[in-house]
Amino acid sequence: MPTIYDVAERAGVSAMTVSRVINGKRDVKPSTREKVMKAIEELGYVPNSFARSFVLQKTSSIGLVISDITNPFFTTLARGVEDTAMKNQFNVILCNTDEDPEKEQIYLEVLLRKRIDGIILASASGKRGPLKNILMRDVPLVLIDRKIEHLDSVDVVRGDSELGSYLLTRHLVSLGHKRIGVIVGSRHISTALERVEGYKRALKESGIPIEEDLIRFGRYSKEDGYKLAKALLTMEKPPTAIFGGNNFIAIGAIKAIRELGLRVPEDVGLVSFDDIESLSEVYPFFTVVTQPAYSMGVIATELLIRRIEGRDKVKEKREVVLQPELIIGESAGEKLRKGE
Amino acid sequence: MPTIYDVAERAGVSAMTVSRVINGKRDVKPSTREKVMKAIEELGYVPNSFARSFVLQKTSSIGLVISDITNPFFTTLARGVEDTAMKNQFNVILCNTDEDPEKEQIYLEVLLRKRIDGIILASASGKRGPLKNILMRDVPLVLIDRKIEHLDSVDVVRGDSELGSYLLTRHLVSLGHKRIGVIVGSRHISTALERVEGYKRALKESGIPIEEDLIRFGRYSKEDGYKLAKALLTMEKPPTAIFGGNNFIAIGAIKAIRELGLRVPEDVGLVSFDDIESLSEVYPFFTVVTQPAYSMGVIATELLIRRIEGRDKVKEKREVVLQPELIIGESAGEKLRKGE
DNA sequence: TGTTACATTGTTACCAATAACCTAACGTTA
């Protein structure tokens, strides 16, 4: 692979001059510039970015750690990050943790080894332990979607899960549902806890007693949505509606409902946090609370880049909370129960 | 950020010894190893991977260039690539081209700058032009999903689009459909052309005349699926069934059908190449031809890594063609038209 | 006790690019 020296030799100049041409610096005579360009073209020279990173002590890339690119919420968010990063001449290195704290730890280490300039993290562990080296070094960090307990010094961009959950639950209550099952992700993830909080607030407000047995924690996956929905529906006194803590859980729940020979919404209502992509795109049938995933990615990236470039001198953390939106369809029994 | 020298100093040994400890080499006394480990821990030392890549002349990372991580077909494929790469101690750098040849060009250049060890590419342009520098340098390359015209020296892992399309069309014909609209991606993409070929073969075989007006090329996107389906359905003599060239096109088509007040399958049949993820997971309603996307990713990565590590001495290209699978649902009117 | 073989550790050079500094040539002005 040709180096800058090969180009220099061919063009009859020094490596420094080639470097100047590549980086569009002034102080190069047009005729010299042309000679160099010609040599680059002929040799098919491509600059070595890590040699460059080496001397400049920056990589112009950021790490994005999320749980699952299979989940449209995260892909959309990732697109927001990528588009914004590209606009600012940054590369994105994408890491999937699969909600596995061990993988999270590994990837954070990999990113540090790569000396990325900053990290955007949707924590799977919810713990600050894996961040030890990152915090120690003051590597710019922005948390996205999820908070981390006992970590108050870091920027966060997230949706208001508590509010969204409250709105959704209140909507169910307004339709007459009194026994509402809720299925969320792990207890370690802040969104799971907040969604349960919002659910409880709505129930309390309506004077409906909270039954802990109707609240199920699991993973944000189709499998757990399926399993836990089945468990809820085969209870002695099953709920009249199920609230899926995210899109995957809701999809799993649909499968469970179908397998039990039940119908939505006639036999059981079903609502979901996060959009159920294609499904609701095709059938505006589902009642959901959506989050502005793309914006979340954009904002987090802008925040991060500001920190990286040191333009943002503010020492305290910034917390950006985006508002969710309740989209009413028919899956909670809106048409059936109207006026009930 | 502490370097290997800082660790060496603290442990009272040379940098070389630290390097040996980090890389788990033999020839280090256990007591020395421990001293070094302690220093690493205390300093929170993290090796600099590009300094390492620099001397080793390899990065242990591969580039994956696909069109859209929003598409479940590609995310599944990407997971296959990632899992396999990780198993082999490789990192993956993911690039989204959005089917834009210009972005493809940019990303290929970025990957070369990063001196990745190899590339897996689902070409958006279908052209070999953007690959000039890569081919010139013999950077290990595996094409995935799509072939590139006039490029016969490179490994390819793909599904048999022609066959899948043939099977799907034959199925439609067997149900009595004679006017079948087909919507595929750009003419530059091999899968689009092959899917049209398979469609034509099935029609010819059944003696049904081919009407070019029923064949629409666009982009593999929801938008184009919507637009082109609408165009087909508002023709003077609209088709009785639509064949979506991929999942996104099919989703767009559903929307168009609904908007026109038509029903699937009563008014118009709808089948699709590629699985329509959540949709068919929930309702095993759609008739589709699926491709083993995950395996595609795994196989391509294994092939690539073999090339990178030089274990694969074979000079000629290898072409791996995976078989698609026809999954029959009800969306083509299977229940309505039975015995017609 | 000297020798040898092996285990362990250190030294040096190098990888590609660039910042910081340096120099030469030329033009301008007092």
Next chain:
DNA sequence: TAACGTTAGGTTATTGGTAACAATGTAACA
């Protein structure tokens, strides 16, 4: 014409890690 500024380009040192080789230490054995 000397003094000085400007432009164009070169030189040198540096970045973190590791291969290759050199050097030292140590234990076993004759």
